[in-house]
Amino acid sequence: MASSKSQGAYGFDPSGLERAAKAAKELDSSPNSKNAFELSLKQEEVKKTEMEARIKELDIQRVAIDHQERRKTLEKEVEMSKQKSLFDDKLAKERYQQQLEDHARMQEMNRRRDEESIAKQEQMRRQTLEYEHQLRVEADKKRILSREQAKIERLRSTKDLRYEEIKLKEDERRRTLKEVWTTNMEVVGTGLKGYLGNFSNLASLAGGLTLAFFGFQFAKAAGRLSTSIIEARLGKPSLVRETSRKTSVTELLKSPFVKIYEQTLVKGRFMPTTTTQREKDILEGIFINPDLEVNLKTLAHSIVNRKKHYAPFRNLLLYGPPGTGKTMFAKSLAKHSGMDFAILTGGDIGPLGKDGVTELHRLFDWASTSKKGVLLFMDEADAFLRKRTTEKISEDMRNSLNALLYRTGSASYNFMLVLASNTPDQLDRAIHDRVDEIVKFDRPEEKQRLQMLYHYLLQYCSPSSSIRKKLINVIRDPRTLVFKRTEIGMKGVDDEFIEKIAKRIDGFSGREIYKLVIAWHDAAFNKQNAILTPELMEAVLENHIDQHKQREEWNKTIIT
Ligand SMILES: Nc1ncnc2c1ncn2[C@@H]1O[C@H](COP(=O)(O)OP(=O)(O)OP(=O)(O)O)[C@@H](O)[C@H]1O
Ligand SMILES: [Mg+2]
Structure with a gap:
């Protein structure tokens, strides 16, 4: 009770200690206590040894773990260093690649810069050349313009009709020829009379003259043959339709006679040799508006005199x-420029297919060997040189066009390209770029229409008045010597009537006027007396005006 009281007062029970002390006393007084103590000591020692063994074991485990940890760390380090070296390697490679690319880019930039500077230099050189040329052309133009203006003024003050000129010239020529002929006949006639009285004299004279003539012609032909034989080796390219260049031995042998025929009899004189004469003749028989005439003369002048300008x-x-004289002018320019000329047609290239490229190269190779230079005239150029991008042109055509562009990329001293087209906007851009001079041909104005009417009427609808014209007819058609030739005559057709017609055919092209005159000729020919009267002309004209209107209508519908 007391203990429970004291526990209740302090919260601690001292009876436990008392019991322990009592038990210890009892144990101390027990005989086994010593053994028990020793036993417990031994137990303690065993426990201690176990503990030490355990500690050692733990130590070993710790060492093993440490070792493992270190190995893992080492492996990780190896792995990391491997990764690092791979990464470094990759970086080095990328850096090297980058350097290579930079180097290449640099080289490309340098190359482009070099090219640009060369192109600039080339452009400047061309500009200088063109500028010099322009200056020369301007000077020539001014000179020709003032000369032409003076001429136009002079013509205006008198009666400005080519017809009058031609008629006067023809009369003059006939009179002179007649006089020369009569005088010669009188002088020579008396001398010859005695000589030719004897037949053997006559025969030997004829033989001698023939031999001299042939001897002269063969000497000329032989000379030309030797210089042209090398050209003949090359052969005329198949694309060339017509050329002045002799390429076959037969042609070379034939040429002196053909030339004599063409130049002496057909043209009535030898080919002009002076440049001014050549320039004048270029526009002979071509009637064009005054502005264009000056333009073309300037152009012809610069082409004819090109060699002087280097x-x-x-x-x-x-x-x-169509029908405004483009082909006519180009042919005439070619013939009078002192160069060889070659005429080809754009439409001929398409059907060649794959061979187009080869044939074009042959053409330019052939042109490049000409000493005089070749004027390559491509008629109907739009049939071949159409845009590569927008038009659906075949692969072969595109290749042919590229071949042409390649061969005409730079200015040439061997050939010039003259293109004729009705639709220049259809041509490839690169072709536009290669053209140095663009010339527009318009339909003839009233004055030119009048000149054409007179020109073609004189040519087709009036009887041959001059001896030369008669001779030409005989040479062209020797049968006329035996079977009489029907010549068209005109009755009641005066200047006033023709002037009225010139007004009415406003809008006609040169070709339409030419066809009109041919139609008059045919209409007269079908009459028994072969006479062309104003009534007959009027009827044919009405018909042709209707046809012209119809053509215009069709053209309108094609455009819209
Ligand atoms: N200005 C002209 N002066 C005299 N005749 C001409 C003129 N223009 C055309 N002619 C006559 O018309 C014909 C055809 O002319 P040309 O072949 O030169 O025309 P083009 O302009 O080339 O036509 P296209 O574009 O159809 O080829 C000539 O042979 C000629 O008789
Ligand atoms: Mg033409």
């Missing part, structure tokens, strides 16, 4: 409505 050839583009 200038490269310039490429031309002639464009305008």
Whole structure:
């Protein structure tokens, strides 16, 4: 009770200690206590040894773990260093690649810069050349313009009709020829009478003259043969339709006679040799508006005199409505420029297919060997040189066009390209770029229409008045000596009537006027007396005006 009281007062029970002390006393007084103590000591020692063994074991485990940890760390380090070296390697490679690319880029930049500077230099050189040429052309133009203006003024003050000129010239020529002929006949006749009285004299004279003539011609032909034999080796390219260049031995042998026939009898004189004469003749028989005439004369002048200027050839583009004289001018320019000329047609290239490229190269190779230079005239150029991008042109055509562009990329001293087209806007851009001079041909104005009417009427609808014209007819058609030739005559057709017609055919092209005159000729020919009267002309004209209107209508519908 007391203990429970004291526990209740302090919260601690001292009876436990008392019991322990009592138990210890009892144990101390027990005989086994010593043994028990020793036993417990031994137990303690065993426990201690176990504990030490355990500690050692733990130590070993710790060492093993440490070792494992270190190995893992080492492996990780190896792995990391491997990764690092791979990464470094990759970086080095990328850096090297980058350096290579930088180097290549640098080289490309340098190359481009070099090219640009060369192109700039080339452009400057061309500009200088062109500028010099322009200056010369301007000077020539001014000179020709003032000369032409003076001429036009002079013509205006008198009666400005080519017809009058031609008629006067023809009369003059006939009179002179007649006089010369009569005088010669009188002088020579008396001398010859005695000599030719004897037949053997006559025969030997004829033989001698023939031999001299042939001897002269063969000497000329032989000379030409030797210089042209090398050219003949090359052969005429199949694309060339017509050329002045002799390429076969037969042609070379034939040429002196053909030339004599063409130049002496057909043209009535030898080919002009002076440049001014050549320039004048270029527009002979071509009637064009005054502005264009001055333009063309300037152009012809610069081409004919090119050698004096040491200038490269310039490429031309002639464009305008059909039948306005483009082909006529180009042919005449070619013939009078002192160069060889070759005429080809754009439409001939398409059907060649794959062979187009080879044939074009042959053509340019052939042109490049000409000493005089070749004027390559491509008629109907739009049939071949159409845009590569927008048009659906075949692969072969595109290749042919590329071949042509390649061969005409730089200014040439061997050939000039003259293109004629009705639709120049259809041509490839690169072709536009290669053209140095663009010339527009328009339909004839009233004055030119009048000149054409007179020109073609004189040619087709009036009887041959001059001896030369008669001779030409005989040479062209020797049968006329035996079977009489029907010549058309005109009755009641005066200047006033023709002037009225010239007004009415406004809008006609040169070709339409030419066809009109041919139609008059045919209409008269079908009459028994072969006479062309104003009534007959009127009837044919009405018909042709209707046809012209119809053509215009069709053209309108094609455009819209
Ligand atoms: N200005 C002209 N002066 C004299 N005749 C001309 C003229 N223009 C055309 N002609 C006559 O018309 C014909 C055809 O002319 P040309 O072949 O030169 O025309 P083009 O302009 O080339 O036509 P296309 O564009 O159809 O090829 C000539 O042979 C000629 O008789
Ligand atoms: Mg033509």
